[in-house]
Amino acid sequence: MGGQIIDTFQRTEIKYQIPKEKIGLFLGLMDPYIQLDEYGLTTICNIYYDTENSDLVIRSLEKPNYKEKLRLRTYGVPDEKSMSFVEIKKKYDGVVYKRRAAIPLRQAEIFLERGIRTFPRTQIVRELEYFRDFYHPVPRLFLAYDRRAYFGKKDPLLRMTIDHNLRYRETDLSLRSGDYGTLLSREGEYLLEIKVNGALPLEIVHILERLEMYPKSFSKYGVIYSSIQTDEARGKGEREYVYKYH
Secondary structure (H helix, E strand, O other), X not given: OOOXXXXXXXXXXXXXXXXHHHHHHHHHHHOOOEEEEXXXXXXXXEEEEEOOOOHHHHHHHOOOOEEEEEEEEEEOOOOOOOEEEEEEEEEEOOEEEEEEEEEEHHHHHHHHHHOOOOOOOOHHHHHHHHHHHHHOOEEEEXXXXXXXXXXXXXXXXXXXXXXXXXXXXXXXXXXXXXOOOEEOOOOOOXXXXXXXXXXXXXXXXXXXXXXXXXXXXXXXXXXXXXXXXXXXXXXXXXXXXXXXXX
């Protein structure tokens, strides 16, 4: 299940948080139904783009019926010549639509941040241009995680990813700077996403119920943004208290 670049997706994504003590049992029960893809453990590196006022993530946290975001992604820490993926991810009425273009990293950065295109203008690139010109996005957050991806043995369109060691930074927003950052997830916690085009297979539903694993709304960018805002508010409160005390 590898080698072919897919540039459009339309599917339902169901998310779960798995504690360390359940991950081994979960994978053991799922073994008859899923297979690890050919890449094994991969580090995913992303730059999330947003407006200067973070309008996209703020709107996302309000849980509207429609939301969208833009990110620049590489698999592993890249250099300037590495291939990257510029992705628009939209969610409408519970269904995820993703459009992405494979573009050499340096060209992608120039396109997003300076509006200069040095590659063919496909339909997806036109959509990226519209998004860029409408929102005027800027780099806002680096996010990386270690991922294992699986596909269904009976249904290759069934996809499952398990992410671990989520880490982020608000400065040094270059994918070439490495995958370091502040750890987001608690030690030993995993984020599971099951991606299907229709209903979740009944055998998988039974496994999830057996392990008392239930869907949880979880946006990586949204959770990090909320955490940063909470920390800033707490720090401001502490500074004000110190000021008043003195």
